[in-house]
Amino acid sequence: MTETTAADANPPPVHPDLFVSIAGGETALLGMRCEGCQRCSFPRADVCCWCGHDDVTSVTLSSRATLWGWAEVHTPPPGYHGAVPYGMGVAELPEGIRVVTRVEIDQPHLLRFGAPVRFVTTEVAADDGSTRLTWSVEPLPASVSSRTEPEPDAEPEPEPTTTIDANR
Numbered sequence: 001m002t003e004t005t006a007a008d009a010n011p012p013p014v015h016p017d018l019f020v021s022i023a024g025g026e027t028a029l030l031g032m033r034c035e036g037c038q039r040c041s042f043p044r045a046d047v048c049c050w051c052g053h054d055d056v057t058s059v060t061l062s063s064r065a066t067l068w069g070w071a072e073v074h075t076p077p078p079g080y081h082g083a084v085p086y087g088m089g090v091a092e093l094p095e096g097i098r099v100v101t102r103v104e105i106d107q108p109h110l111l112r113f114g115a116p117v118r119f120v121t122t123e124v125a126a127d128d129g130s131t132r133l134t135w136s137v138e139p140l141p142a143s144v145s146s147r148t149e150p151e152p153d154a155e156p157e158p159e160p161t162t163t164i165d166a167n168r
């Protein structure tokens with residue numbers, strides 16, 4: 001896998017150690033795995049947020065995820081200088097963690113609970129008026145063929161995947 005650190009990007013990233021660009025125009029978040037409990041987390045830290053173990057290994061997380069939830073923001077929050085509307089949501093990674101993320105909403109018909117998404121980068125406005133690069137998710141084209149309207153008696157979203165480790 002070819003990785004390009006976000007620090008090489010122009011515009012610069014919101015933080016240098018959060019994500020990398022990988023092959024295919026996708027982006028991968030930089031997380032860590034705990035050698036004590038084997039769980040992953042994001043962002044990287046000196047100790048495991050699950051068990052407090054300090055033997056952690058840096059890992060590049062999956063660039064694909066599942067859309068767990070999202071909202072379209074039409075009113076800019078205080079201090080926000082970017083365009084509205086924009087999407088915010090939560091993506092669940094195969095590593096079993098959920099990440100708060102921007103969501104690309106230019107194809108709203110592709111957004112649904114449980115939709116496959118991929119991480120990409122997007123530009124945001126910083127407080128000083130400059131432009132920064134951050135991560136976002138966009139629906140995968142495959143979601144076009146798998147998209148179905150929910151049945152009237154169907155649950156509107158999939159059952160949340162438990163993140164509780166029974167071995168703890």
Ligand SMILES: [Zn+2]
Pocket residue numbers: 034035036037038039048049050051052053
């Ligand atoms: Zn741990």
